[in-house]
Amino acid sequence: MTPQKLPHVVIVGAGFGGLETAHRLANAPVRITLIDRQNYHLFQPLLYQIAIAGLVPSQIAYPVRTIFRRQKNLTFQMSEVTAIDFDARYIKMDGSVIAYDYLILAIGGQTNFLGMQSVEHNAFQLKNIESAVATRNHLLEMFEQASREADSDNRRALLTFVVAGGGPTGVETAGALAELITHVMTKDYPQMDLGEVRVILLEAGPNVMASYPNGLRKATHDLLRKKNVEIMVNAKLTDYNGKQITLSNNSQIQTHTLIWTAGIRAAELVEKLGIERAASSRVVTEATLQLPGHPEVFVIGDAAYFVNGNGQPLPMLATVAQQQAKAAVNNLRKILRDEKPEAFHYKDPGLLATIGRNAAVARIWGLSFSGFIAWAIWVVLHIYRLIGFRNRLVVLINWAWDYLFYDTQVRLITKE
Numbered sequence: 001m002t003p004q005k006l007p008h009v010v011i012v013g014a015g016f017g018g019l020e021t022a023h024r025l026a027n028a029p030v031r032i033t034l035i036d037r038q039n040y041h042l043f044q045p046l047l048y049q050i051a052i053a054g055l056v057p058s059q060i061a062y063p064v065r066t067i068f069r070r071q072k073n074l075t076f077q078m079s080e081v082t083a084i085d086f087d088a089r090y091i092k093m094d095g096s097v098i099a100y101d102y103l104i105l106a107i108g109g110q111t112n113f114l115g116m117q118s119v120e121h122n123a124f125q126l127k128n129i130e131s132a133v134a135t136r137n138h139l140l141e142m143f144e145q146a147s148r149e150a151d152s153d154n155r156r157a158l159l160t161f162v163v164a165g166g167g168p169t170g171v172e173t174a175g176a177l178a179e180l181i182t183h184v185m186t187k188d189y190p191q192m193d194l195g196e197v198r199v200i201l202l203e204a205g206p207n208v209m210a211s212y213p214n215g216l217r218k219a220t221h222d223l224l225r226k227k228n229v230e231i232m233v234n235a236k237l238t239d240y241n242g243k244q245i246t247l248s249n250n251s252q253i254q255t256h257t258l259i260w261t262a263g264i265r266a267a268e269l270v271e272k273l274g275i276e277r278a279a280s281s282r283v284v285t286e287a288t289l290q291l292p293g294h295p296e297v298f299v300i301g302d303a304a305y306f307v308n309g310n311g312q313p314l315p316m317l318a319t320v321a322q323q324q325a326k327a328a329v330n331n332l333r334k335i336l337r338d339e340k341p342e343a344f345h346y347k348d349p350g351l352l353a354t355i356g357r358n359a360a361v362a363r364i365w366g367l368s369f370s371g372f373i374a375w376a377i378w379v380v381l382h383i384y385r386l387i388g389f390r391n392r393l394v395v396l397i398n399w400a401w402d403y404l405f406y407d408t409q410v411r412l413i414t415k416e
């Protein structure tokens, strides 16, 4: 068959789900168009390292065209998809249209501010390179401003850093931020009393790391406390005006910095598609990951609402997106062979989160543990999962340097 006659598979999104799908279709009898509004794949689990001045963006992002240089059945287009006609089977992007035979929607998520506009306008978020760099610039700027501030109340507000959301991202960010202050900023600002600094982790529920087993929750709590992170549980944030946080019990925290990690919902595009959505705006799929009524469309990753055997929706995790990509490709191949697609089953690979130097919590193969061994596994796994040998080497050298010399590489305040 000439390439033009092969079924056309369009993949929207070059994140974890989209990349895995494209790789797994490398030898399939299809031609692939991969579309993303960015020209790079972003390793989001390390975004917080950009925010705390540990890594530069190019170390956790990789150009899509380079990744697929050798994959002959794939072309890449950098475009924003703005609409999809599921009946006529075409998608619209930045003024052009493209027809498909099969469509994989792997468009990921966006920060969910839970309808609080004041938070959306004034808080920082960790979702893309721009927001992580803006957070880094702001954090460093707060130290500069505090070093010139004579009024102690104003200074304390400048030096109070609040992270909202006690899940893995919030915990990792708070722990890393506390370490940046203790190990690095104390050296950069020897004349300042950094005893005035507060790092506060706010969690609306009764526990941090709510999805983790009890023992790991306690270990996380203890490791954060050791790093001088103040943990406030049952602390529901209701407003933030850029200088003051208000909690549901009407208490207030004076701060110029709120990093919001307390919610994710499906990417904006899903709202324009006229399809059934569930919690967090995620698209409801069949057990086979197909879109109801459109067996030629698969929805995977953060954008998909897929209920697990225990009745709960699968979490928004890279591991879920990658496993769903594998299942969607298997089902697509089955359809091409006129076979029946199969239901997707998620295999939980365990949990892993770092809280800083020598400190992490893990549950792997049913075993829960914390401390140095969990941290070493975290380091090895994250370096291994980065794309590109050069990125792996540079990040490894960076982290080794920071570990040995209690330093971070990127303490630059840059203006956009």
Ligand SMILES: Cc1cc2nc3c(=O)[nH]c(=O)nc-3n(C[C@H](O)[C@H](O)[C@H](O)COP(=O)(O)OP(=O)(O)OC[C@H]3O[C@@H](n4cnc5c(N)ncnc54)[C@H](O)[C@@H]3O)c2cc1C
Residues within 6 Å of the ligand: 012, 013, 014, 015, 016, 017, 018, 035, 036, 037, 038, 040, 041, 042, 044, 045, 046, 047, 048, 079, 080, 081, 082, 106, 107, 108, 109, 126, 127, 168, 169, 267, 268, 269, 300, 301, 302, 303, 316, 317, 318, 319, 320, 321
């Ligand atoms: C700060 C942070 C830390 C995290 N830490 C972990 C962790 O430790 N472990 C873990 O397993 N998971 C972690 N996650 C979650 C993980 O990153 C996501 O679950 C995963 O990226 C989802 O993969 P995906 O393919 O669904 O979407 P993504 O990887 O988000 O990719 C979606 C892609 O679609 C593109 N896109 C979206 N809309 C359009 C459009 N309209 N047109 C064109 N392109 C579009 C985007 O540009 C993006 O490249 C973290 C996430 C964040 C934000």
